[in-house]
Amino acid sequence: MPAKQRKIAIMGYRSVGKSSLSIQFVDGQFVDSYDPTIENTFVKTTRMNNQDYDLKLVDTAGQDEYSIFPAQYSMDIHGYVLVYSITSHKSFEVVQILYDKLLDMTGKIQNSSVKSPTSCVSSVPIVLVGNKKDLHMERMISYDEGKRLAESWKAGFVEASAKQDDGVSEIFHMVLVEIEKSNGNNVHEKTNCAIS
Numbered sequence: 001m002p003a004k005q006r007k008i009a010i011m012g013y014r015s016v017g018k019s020s021l022s023i024q025f026v027d028g029q030f031v032d033s034y035d036p037t038i039e040n041t042f043v044k045t046t047r048m049n050n051q052d053y054d055l056k057l058v059d060t061a062g063q064d065e066y067s068i069f070p071a072q073y074s075m076d077i078h079g080y081v082l083v084y085s086i087t088s089h090k091s092f093e094v095v096q097i098l099y100d101k102l103l104d105m106t107g108k109i110q111n112s113s114v115k116s117p118t119s120c121v122s123s124v125p126i127v128l129v130g131n132k133k134d135l136h137m138e139r140m141i142s143y144d145e146g147k148r149l150a151e152s153w154k155a156g157f158v159e160a161s162a163k164q165d166d167g168v169s170e171i172f173h174m175v176l177v178e179i180e181k182s183n184g185n186n187v188h189e190k191t192n193c194a195i196s
């Protein structure tokens with residue numbers, strides 16, 4: 001089977017670890033320095049359920065509550081990884097604002113009041129990521145808060161640490177699952193929502 005091409009945008013507030021997660025996934029390393037990103041693209045081929053995927057990861061510039069959602073990320077993107085840091089309330093607020101803007105831009109209905117057999121499936125494939133989970137002492141956002149937010153979006157959820165390479169490959173695996181689900185493909189994965 002030929003590899004499927006998938007383009008994934010990684011978005012979130014400044015300094016939450018978007019680049020670090022991308023570099024950890026693609027190169028298997030963590031660089032403990034901070035160099036703000038304008039935009040970077042990473043490529044990696046990965047395999048899931050006997051299918052190869054050529055991933056193009058678009059590591060975007062940090063967003064804040066005032067940023068206009070960049071129009072180029074509303075088209076030609078198969079799935080989104082929205083990142084906050086578990087040490088930052090601000091980044092958790094920004095990810096929620098970003099989500100609203102993302103839905104406005106992509107023009108998709110995410111509302112569960114629209115009943116369909118697949119109403120537990122988000123129309124925009126999204127994985128919410130709480131990064132920096134290694135910073136236990138500085139934790140501000142609980143696992144449950146993150147999980148609840150992701151459930152309200154019908155999105156995937158992972159807490160991760162780019163530094164400790166914990167949960168990183170799960171993020172990209174999960175976004176591929178979300179993309180397959182939104183394409184109507186039945187991926188044999190455990191989900192946390194019941195189909196009504």
Ligand SMILES: Nc1nc2c(ncn2[C@@H]2O[C@H](COP(=O)(O)OP(=O)(O)OP(=O)(O)O)[C@@H](O)[C@H]2O)c(=O)[nH]1
Nearest residue numbers: 015016017018019020032036037062132161162163
């Ligand atoms: N302890 C810890 N530090 C991290 C982790 N991920 C990233 N960092 C650090 O957080 C800082 C910001 O990381 P980046 O990956 O540059 O963050 P970014 O979201 O790409 O930043 P912008 O490009 O400004 O949007 C750097 O000093 C990283 O070393 C993590 O999982 N744990």
